[in-house]
Amino acid sequence: MSDSKENQQQAMAGGPMSPEELEAAQAANDVEALAQAQAELAALKAKSADLADQFLRAKAEAENARRRAEEEVAKARKFGIESFAESLLPVADSLEAGLAIKDATPEQIREGAxxxxxxxxxxxxxxxxxxxxxxxxxxxxxxxHQAISMVPADQEANTVVSVLQKGYSIADRTLRPALVTVAAPK
Known part of the structure; x- marks a missing residue:
């Protein structure tokens, strides 16, 4: 509010104010404004401290989650092949048992293989x-498939004629392609 409007309102209320009264009123307004600003500052500082605490907690939680995930991945890499290795142990046992037989006949060896x-x-x-x-x-x-050669054949071009070596896949991913001969275009 401007001084002239303030003086007008004061004059309507009971006459003009003396300079001392104006100064005292202004000082009271300044003290009130200062108290209000200090209260707002204290509230903002409290909110800032709360947000900083929440941020640090969230950051620590994210770091812990990252560390746990890294540990799980390391364990998965280390022990991921465990079930596969366990399923191969009987195969190794069978091979060892077959080799332990000294006087096996060719038929027994073939049957064991x-x-x-x-x-x-x-x-x-x-x-x-x-x-x-x-x-x-x-x-x-x-x-x-991996084509080793193209051969003339009585079948459609670019089709498999024979398999030289089987391939293998794991979970829809090719580990090793099958080695094949392919029919040549006529």
Whole structure:
């Protein structure tokens, strides 16, 4: 409020104020404004301290979560292959048992090898390691197959003629492509 308006209001209320009264009124207003500003400052400082505390807690919580996640990833890397290794132990046991037989006949050796191969295949399947063995005539897929050569054949071009070596995949990811010969264009 301007001084002239203030003086007008004061004059209407009871006449003009003396300079001392004006100064005292102004000092009272200043003290009141200062007290209000100090109260607002104290409230803002308290809010700032509370927000700083919340920030530090959130930061510590995020750091703890990051550390726990890193520990879990390290454990997963270290022990992730544990179930796969456990499923291969019977295969190793079978091989050792077969080698321990000194006077095995060729038929016994073949029978033991076939049984061990079945154990190995079952262990691979349990761990989602699947064979890639395309039948003759199937379309060549560069994501699953590796063409070793193109040969003339009585089938459609760019189809598998024969499999030289099976491939393997794990969880839809190719570990090793199947080595195949492919029908050449006519």
């Amino acid at each position: 076939e049984a061990t191969l079945r154990q190995l295949s079952a262990a691979l399947e349990r761990n989602k390691v699947l064979a890639i063995n395309p039948p003759a005539g199937s379309k060549f897929d560069p994501h699953l």
